[in-house]
Amino acid sequence: MSDVLNAAPPLRMDGVVRRYVSGEETLDVLRGADLTLHAGEIVALVAPSGTGKSTLLHLAGLLEKPDAGCVMVAGQDAGALMDARRTEIRRDRIGFVYQFHHLLAEFSARENVMLPQMIAGIARRAARARADELLSIFGLAHRLDHLPGKLSGGEKQRVAIARALANRPHVLLADEPTGNLDVNTSDAVFDALLETVRAHGVAALIATHNMDLARRMDRIVTLRDGLVVPVENTAA
Numbered sequence: 122m123s124d125v126l127n128a129a130p131p132l133r134m135d136g137v138v139r140r141y142v143s144g145e146e147t148l149d150v151l152r153g154a155d156l157t158l159h160a161g162e163i164v165a166l167v168a169p170s171g172t173g174k175s176t177l178l179h180l181a182g183l184l185e186k187p188d189a190g191c192v193m194v195a196g197q198d199a200g201a202l203m204d205a206r207r208t209e210i211r212r213d214r215i216g217f218v219y220q221f222h223h224l225l226a227e228f229s230a231r232e233n234v235m236l237p238q239m240i241a242g243i244a245r246r247a248a249r250a251r252a253d254e255l256l257s258i259f260g261l262a263h264r265l266d267h268l269p270g271k272l273s274g275g276e277k278q279r280v281a282i283a284r285a286l287a288n289r290p291h292v293l294l295a296d297e298p299t300g301n302l303d304v305n306t307s308d309a310v311f312d313a314l315l316e317t318v319r320a321h322g323v324a325a326l327i328a329t330h331n332m333d334l335a336r337r338m339d340r341i342v343t344l345r346d347g348l349v350v351p352v353e354n355t356a357a
């Protein structure tokens with residue numbers, strides 16, 4: 122059974138429908154979207170504002186449920202699972218990075234990266250070693266004990282990425298991970314993100330408005346009329 126699960130793509134979305142109803146109005150954001158992320162594949166999601174990028178990422182991350190269709194993480198149909206199991210899968214298999222870092226202000230960089238591991242039951246010592254390793258990869262070995270308030274924007278976002286990778290997720294979902302940073306910082310943080318994701322063989326879906334960044338990924342997709350469609354990567 123575990124071989125079957127390991128052979129399944131880290132993420133597969135089949136015919137996903139998501140509509141928002143407010144009062145008399147119904148907005149069909151996703152109308153049967155299909156998307157598969159293969160192991161180690163990095164996919165850019167580039168689409169105009171309001172077309173459903175965040176909605177797609179929330180569904181992929183099991184933060185919301187589709188109105189129809191299914192979301193499978195490592196071959197498991199999340200829709201068929203109890204909420205507690207969905208939470209476990211989200212915690213153990215999926216990492217999230219948002220435009221704003223959402224670090225806990227009263228905890229150091231190291232502690233922010235340790236926390237999700239300890240919640241997942243990893244011993245303090247191992248969690249600390251993993252946090253230090255990841256933060257070093259992101260060039261923050263000299264910032265381990267700093268509180269987020271003492272870090273620059275780029276440093277905070279690196280900590281957030283390290284935190285997202287702490288539990289060795291199979292899938293990384295990122296919503297404009299460098300959208301809040303200046304161009305140079307954004308490039309540097311993005312380099313570190315891509316390098317680490319590739320080195321760890323993590324499948325990633327990264328929403329960005331920046332076509333230059335998107336071209337550095339393996340594949341680009343967009344949202345059109347509620348469906349995921351490929352975009353030709355002219356730099357490939």
Ligand SMILES: Nc1ncnc2c1ncn2[C@@H]1O[C@H](COP(=O)(O)OP(=O)(O)OP(=O)(O)O)[C@@H](O)[C@H]1O
Pocket residue numbers: 141142143148150168169170171172173174175176177
């Ligand atoms: N909870 C909600 N209730 C009603 N409508 C919603 C809700 N969440 C999103 N929407 C609407 O669904 C559409 C898609 O929203 P979404 O946030 O997924 O777009 P997006 O592509 O991520 O946009 P942006 O690039 O601006 O962040 C938008 O028109 C938005 O107003």
